[in-house]
Amino acid sequence: xxxxxxxxxxxxxxxxxxxxxxxxxxxxxxxxxxxxxxxxxxxxxxxxxxxxxxxxxxxxxxxxxxxxxxxxxxxxxxxxxxxxxxxxxxxxxxxxxxxxxxxxxxxxxxxxxxxxxxxxxxxxxxxxxxxxxxxxxxxxxxxxxxxxxxxxxxxxxxxxxxxxxxxxxxxxxxxxxxxxxxxxxxxxxxxxxxxxxxxxxxxxxxxxxxxxxxxxxxxxxxxxxxxxxxxxxxxxxxxxxxxxxxxxxxxxxxxxxxxxxxxxxxxxxxxxxxxxxxxxxxxxxxxxxxxxxxxxxxxxxxxxx
Numbered sequence: 065x066x067x068x069x070x071x072x073x074x075x076x077x078x079x080x081x082x083x084x085x086x087x088x089x090x091x092x093x094x095x096x097x098x099x100x101x102x103x104x105x106x107x108x109x110x111x112x113x114x115x116x117x118x119x120x121x122x123x124x125x126x127x128x129x130x131x132x133x134x135x136x137x138x139x140x141x142x143x144x145x146x147x148x149x150x151x152x153x154x155x156x157x158x159x160x161x162x163x164x165x166x167x168x169x170x171x172x173x174x175x176x177x178x179x180x181x182x183x184x185x186x187x188x189x190x191x192x193x194x195x196x197x198x199x200x201x202x203x204x205x206x207x208x209x210x211x212x213x214x215x216x217x218x219x220x221x222x223x224x225x226x227x228x229x230x231x232x233x234x235x236x237x238x239x240x241x242x243x244x245x246x247x248x249x250x251x252x253x254x255x256x257x258x259x260x261x262x263x264x265x266x267x268x269x270x271x272x273x274x275x276x277x278x279x280x281x282x283x284x285x286x287x288x289x290x291x292x293x294x295x296x297x298x299x300x301x302x303x304x305x306x307x308x309x310x311x312x313x314x315x316x317x318x319x320x321x322x323x324x325x326x327x328x329x330x331x332x333x334x335x336x337x338x339x340x341x342x343x344x345x346x347x348x349x350x351x352x353x354x355x356x357x358x359x360x361x362x363x364x365x366x367x368x369x
Contacts, residue, residue, distance in 0.1 A: 122321045125365045127206035127250060129179040130167040132156035133196040134211040136347060137257075138184035143350050146275065146343040149186055155348070155356035156209045157182045163353045166209060166252075166360040181205070189215045190231050193238035201245035208242060209360060211254040211330075213309045218259070218281035222301045225283065232312045239316060239323070251323040252364050254356070255310045255331040259284045260303040262346050265337060272345025280344055306331070324366075329359045 132138050132154065140158060144150035152158050157180040158165040159173070167180035183200045185192065193212050200208060216226035226234075242251065259281065266272045267288045276285040284302045287295055310331055317323040337345075339352035348356060 123250060123324065123368075124206070125367070127170060127364075128175075129203070129205045130157060130170060130176075130207045130209060131180070131200035131203055131205035132167075132182045132184055132209045132211075133193060133200055134184040134209075134254075135188045135213075135215050136184075136186035137214065137356070138182065138209075138211050139186050140353060141186050142341040142344045142347040143353055147278070151182050153350050153353050154182055154184075155353045155360060156180075156184075156211070158353065158357075160350065162350050163357055165353075165357050166364065169357065169361045170207070170364065179205075184211075187215060188212065190226060190234040190238070193234065194241050197238050197242045198245070201242065204246065205249060207250045207252060207364065208246070209252045209254070211256075211356075213256040213306070213313065214259065214281075216309060217256070217283065217302050217305050219283050222283050222298055222305075225302070225305050228305070228308045228312060231309055232316065235312060235316050239320060243320065249322065250364075251317070251320065252360060253313050253317045253323060253325045254360065255313060255326055255328050256306050257333070257335065258303070258331050259306055260299050262335060262340070263288065263299065265335060266340060266345030269337075269345045271343070272340075275344040276346065280346055285346065324363055326359055326363045329363070330356060333359065 134156075136142075136149070138154055138156050140150035140153040142148065142150075143153045153160045153163050155163060155165055157167045157176070159168070159177065165176070165180075167176040170176075171179055181200065181203050183196045185196065188196070190212055193210070197208070213231070216231055219225050239251070242249065263284050266276075266285075273288045276288055284299055286298075310328060314325050314328075317325050333339075333355060335348070335352055335355075339349055339355055341347045341349050341352075
């Protein structure tokens with residue numbers, strides 16, 4: 065006891081104070097970390113380069129403007145007159161009350177007239193999508209509606225169809241361009257219709273088959289009445305290529321948190337004669353355009369994909 069005891073007592077007190085200080089620092093550290101985890105607006109520690117972030121919703125079901133890109137389907141080709149565009153009945157941006165387009169459903173008729181734009185081009189292929197997106201981006205739309213790829217399969221021969229790898233690279237380029245120019249825009253991607261089903265429906269109409277001879281989708285519609293093995297193989301090759309393209313659209317879109325597809329709904333839709341143009345019996349009619357608008361609206365306004 066005595067001097068040795070006092071030294072041990074003081075040493076014990078120093079250890080206790082050190083332990084208390086360490087415990088206090090640990091508690092404060094956990095508390096600060098917890099605040100940062102709960103409140104994204106908490107200030108960063110002094111000297112830190114990190115910035116507070118606020119996560120925006122990945123998908124807004126009511127965008128305020130719409131731009132459409134793609135091919136003849138989005139231009140309403142052959143829906144109103146033979147071999148002519150009819151954008152007023154476009155599923156994406158048309159003004160026709162018979163279609164009730166995606167833009168009208170989302171924005172209302174008056175706002176759709178001022179805040180929707182159609183940059184699709186009849187005959188366009190996936191290679192043309194980047195240029196369309198670039199033009200559309202100047203409008204700064206909140207939603208970009210895409211339907212492209214049918215013309216990559218509708219070629220003069222099956223060997224002329226766009227290879228799947230090229231199709232993927234072209235779509236990735238278009239999406240990268242869109243994302244660079246419109247980092248917050250949402251994208252709706254329609255699947256490509258089942259072209260073989262369109263052939264099977266339209267081949268029963270003599271007028272339609274005469275229009276097909278003018279050069280509409282020869283890889284699928286050429287020699288429309290032939291059912292021999294060569295014709296069957298040709299049509300099945302086109303059908304399979306479309307399925308491959310649709311898989312590419314799904315995979316590329318899935319990598320972007322602000323992109324949605326229709327989950328194959330357009331490809332699976334069973335177009336009947338009422339939904340086909342009464343001039344070429346291949347492109348969607350006004351009623352077919354309305355069905356496409358329904359599918360798109362359902363996908364865009366779904367709470368989750």
